Amino acid sequence: MYRPNLTLVAGACVAAAIGTVAIAASHTVPPSVKGRQGAMQVISLHAGLLGEMARGNSDYDAGVAQTAADNLVTVSNLNLSTLFPEGTDNGTLADTIALPAIWSDPAGFQTAWEGFGTAAANLQAVAGDGLDPMRAAMGDLGKSCGACHDTYRAKN
Amino acid sequence: MRRALIGVLILGGLGLAAGLWLTRAQALTEGDLAGLTGDATQGEMVFYAGGCASCHAAKDAEGEARLILSGGIGFVSGFGTFRAPNISMDPDQGIGAWTFAQFASAVQRGVSPEGTHYYPVFPYSAYALAEPQDIADLWAFWQTLPASDTENLPHEVGFPFSIRRGVGLWKLLYMPDGFTMPADTEPLIRGRYLVEALGHCAECHTPRDALGGLDRSRWMAGAPNPSGLGRIPGITPATLDWSETEITQFLADGFTPEFDVAAGQMALAILNLAQLPDSDRAAIAAYLKTLPAAEEQSAEPG
Numbered sequence: 001m002y003r004p005n006l007t008l009v010a011g012a013c014v015a016a017a018i019g020t021v022a023i024a025a026s027h028t029v030p031p032s033v034k035g036r037q038g039a040m041q042v043i044s045l046h047a048g049l050l051g052e053m054a055r056g057n058s059d060y061d062a063g064v065a066q067t068a069a070d071n072l073v074t075v076s077n078l079n080l081s082t083l084f085p086e087g088t089d090n091g092t093l094a095d096t097i098a099l100p101a102i103w104s105d106p107a108g109f110q111t112a113w114e115g116f117g118t119a120a121a122n123l124q125a126v127a128g129d130g131l132d133p134m135r136a137a138m139g140d141l142g143k144s145c146g147a148c149h150d151t152y153r154a155k156n
Numbered sequence: 157m158r159r160a161l162i163g164v165l166i167l168g169g170l171g172l173a174a175g176l177w178l179t180r181a182q183a184l185t186e187g188d189l190a191g192l193t194g195d196a197t198q199g200e201m202v203f204y205a206g207g208c209a210s211c212h213a214a215k216d217a218e219g220e221a222r223l224i225l226s227g228g229i230g231f232v233s234g235f236g237t238f239r240a241p242n243i244s245m246d247p248d249q250g251i252g253a254w255t256f257a258q259f260a261s262a263v264q265r266g267v268s269p270e271g272t273h274y275y276p277v278f279p280y281s282a283y284a285l286a287e288p289q290d291i292a293d294l295w296a297f298w299q300t301l302p303a304s305d306t307e308n309l310p311h312e313v314g315f316p317f318s319i320r321r322g323v324g325l326w327k328l329l330y331m332p333d334g335f336t337m338p339a340d341t342e343p344l345i346r347g348r349y350l351v352e353a354l355g356h357c358a359e360c361h362t363p364r365d366a367l368g369g370l371d372r373s374r375w376m377a378g379a380p381n382p383s384g385l386g387r388i389p390g391i392t393p394a395t396l397d398w399s400e401t402e403i404t405q406f407l408a409d410g411f412t413p414e415f416d417v418a419a420g421q422m423a424l425a426i427l428n429l430a431q432l433p434d435s436d437r438a439a440i441a442a443y444l445k446t447l448p449a450a451e452e453q454s455a456e457p458g
Contacts, residue, residue: 048415055405145417155386
């Protein structure tokens with residue numbers, strides 16, 4: 001008759017429990033990752049306010065458009081070094097889509113981020129001047145987002 | 157014994173002949189295309205719906221330069237790296253010396269003027285479903301495009317895929333004999349035409365089998381990116397929960413409902429789709445909303 005080795009079973013249970021805790025721990029999102037994801041959400045919020053006006057889904061409001069563009073410029077002035085510390089790429093952590101290229105090509109990454117800064121500043125200069133100038137500048141802003149995401153962000 | 161050997165040889169010869177006949181390149185003839193007159197203005201819309209520049213413009217070309225179809229972009233796949241050829245109006249490096257029948261044979265049959273098969277990285281299996289009139293219009297528009305004398309780069313494809321005759325077998329297996337999805341009313345008919353024929357969306361959004369043929373049972377279910385980087389998203393309503401309006405607007409400006417942006421090859425597709433009338437983008441969205449849920453292919457190493 002088969003009799004389970006209780007010591008072995010208990011040991012396996014403990015090991016499984018430790019493993020579960022370890023996996024749960026590795027799923028804790030570091031503050032740097034939360035911070036950069038928050039920054040991207042702030043960008044998304046304001047691009048959305050402007051984009052909905054550009055699409056005609058909401059009425060153009062010069063004041064809101066200007067504030068949105070101002071806030072995009074404010075975000076673009078963040079120094080990214082605290083948001084993208086070493087060891088927070090998608091090969092190391094589960095909850096990020098930041099590619100290792102960010103760290104292997106820091107100059108390119110910085111140039112791409114500055115591209116967003118330039119596009120945001122150009123948008124800020126015209127956002128309050130009417131729907132058409134704002135819409136044109138939004139197109140360039142979108143391109144600057146895509147240019148960086150293409151190289152430095154994993155596809156989901 | 158000798159008689160048996162001769163019999164085997166004859167059978168083998170017949171089999172070989174049948175195989176060669178079945179896998180031959182089947183060009184379109186002037187007769188197939190009789191009575192068609194192209195309209196360049198209409199052809200410009202076919203050009204954008206077909207996305208020709210996405211693959212054949214030079215890498216990173218912008219604005220007007222996207223009309224210079226000098227080729228050169230590399231497409232990495234499990235079969236090797238394919239190079240987009242120069243299809244500008246240059247008579248030597250490009251296709252400026254071609255006849256309309258040669259152009260139509262290339263686009264809709266995947267057959268070169270020399271009578272060889274093109275690799276299916278060129279989406280002729282989708283363009284095969286296009287209306288001949290659209291191809292005539294496209295060729296009329298082509299006559300207005302600039303020439304470039306950029307030299308063609310060779311494909312980097314190893315044996316056995318380097319044997320072009322094998323593509324004849326691929327065509328027997330995978331050339332569609334009709335549309336994949338049913339559509340009997342507008343705007344679904346137009347949407348299906350734009351998605352399945354000219355837009356060749358399935359080339360990226362539908363998974364492929366081991367021989368590189370589309371798995372039509374998982375139509376638009378998403379697929380590994382052949383470049384090995386990430387995945388191409390599924391675009392059936394089961395995986396894409398955007399509204400019809402959100403899809404329509406995304407196809408015009410490239411912004412997702414969260415105001416993230418289209419990246420990579422899709423950003424290039426948006427450059428083309430943005431040129432179409434709004435009704436076409438809405439038709440594409442309406443078609444996508446009718447797609448059945450399909451199991452998304454699990455991630456696998458590229």
